[in-house]
Amino acid sequence: GAGVSQTPSNKVTEKGKYVELRCDPISGHTALYWYRQSLGQGPEFLIYFQGTGAADDSGLPNDRFFAVRPEGSVSTLKIQRTERGDSAVYLCASSSGEHTEAFFGQGTRLTVV
């Protein structure tokens, strides 16, 4: 596709459940980022992939959060035992390399009830 695609666009889940959020980056982009945005805040960094490996996962808040990018393209953000505080918009972005802009998807709005 032409841009970064995220699915689903909306996800409502019950507290304690497991969720997976998917990101399809722009074809050929080696760098992929996951961010989380709460109301009134800027995007908060979660994890950054360069190719298949996580170059920086320092933003993951705890071990309930995990992300993979097995073939260096599509990435999945996985959240176990969801909590109400996990409710936010989860944004994915990709870029073609260093000192280049990152292009964002439309985000997945996660609501934990």
Added chain:
Amino acid sequence: DQQVKQNSPSLSVQEGRISILNCDYTNSMFDYFLWYKKYPAEGPTFLISISSIKDKNEDGRFTVFLNKSAKHLSLHIVPSQPGDSAVYFCAASAYGNQFYFGTGTSLTVIP
């Protein structure tokens, strides 16, 4: 700790006038800066960027200025148009790593 700060949560400007959005940062290792524009229910859209080796970058109505000694950057929009009304985020990165974002400034351009 917020490494990128946007101290003005909102700004209103008359159509045709200049909009100036400001951003301050604390990390002297940042070497690449960007501005994003965000409409409700959409992801941020890239607007303009600047490398630390420059102090100005211009693209049409948008100009970004970088003052490294003050650790300050600004985005100028001239002339402002109603379609520019959105939330603007500045972001910074060091050596191609993650981007750090400010909290955003909501710009309203009044027709």
